[in-house]
Amino acid sequence: MSNEQSSIEQTIRDQISANSILLYMKGSPDQPQCGFSAQAVQCLMGCGKRFAYVDILANPEIRSTLPVIANWPTFPQLWIDGELVGGCDIITDLHQKGELKTLIDAAAEDAAE
Incomplete structure (x- = not known):
């Protein structure tokens, strides 16, 4: 592994540990660059x-x-409290069941403490 590679991995790990709710996506929440990212953002904003x-x-x-570290090949990827939750299908499914809000609320409370 090159130094550059290990520094990218460290950056990713730092991002994941510094943010209790983190979405790796194509584009931004204001301007998602793919339908899956747009759908994930809508669920999270909800x-x-x-x-x-x-x-x-x-x-x-x-x-x-990131796909190598996460062992998850696609984007978006939602990370909550340092754990990979999953991609668009999982995010949408959790949102429809009301479970995403529970995860998000718990992570937001932890972050506030």
Whole structure:
């Protein structure tokens, strides 16, 4: 592993540990660049808490490294309290069941303490 590679991995780990609710997505919440990212953002916004995001289109090295770390090949990726929750289908499913809001609320409370 190159130094550059390990520094990208460290950046990703830092982002995940620094943000209790973090979405790796294509584009931004205001301007998602794919339908899956747009859907994930809508679910998260529906939970009513702030969340951090990383635009993987602006960060190609994160885009190529994160799937290896996460063992998850696609984007968006939602991380809550340092754990990978999943992609668009899982986010949508959890949202429809009301479970996403529970996860988000708990993470937001932890972050506030």
